[in-house]
Amino acid sequence: MRAFKFMIPIMIIVAWASWALLSRNYSDVPETTRLYITIGAVLGSGIISYFLFPEDEEKR
Numbered sequence: 001m002r003a004f005k006f007m008i009p010i011m012i013i014v015a016w017a018s019w020a021l022l023s024r025n026y027s028d029v030p031e032t033t034r035l036y037i038t039i040g041a042v043l044g045s046g047i048i049s050y051f052l053f054p055e056d057e058e059k060r
Contacts, residue, residue, distance in 0.1 A: 006053045007046055014045040 018041045022034040 003050050003053045003055060007049045010049045011042050011046045015042045018042075 015038055018038045022029065022037060
């Protein structure tokens with residue numbers, strides 16, 4: 001459960017940041033492509049943060 005406590009806020013921050021940067025700096029890219037890039041960034045950051053923040057450390 002500890003991993004999800006950190007994973008969800010990280011995913012939200014990455015989604016907001018990637019959408020803001022893509023909208024501001026790459027406005028000529030179609031909106032659907034920006035959405036796909038944002039979804040990929042959110043999923044990638046979620047997977048990475050899941051493995052970086054392990055489950056409960058007290059079990060060890």
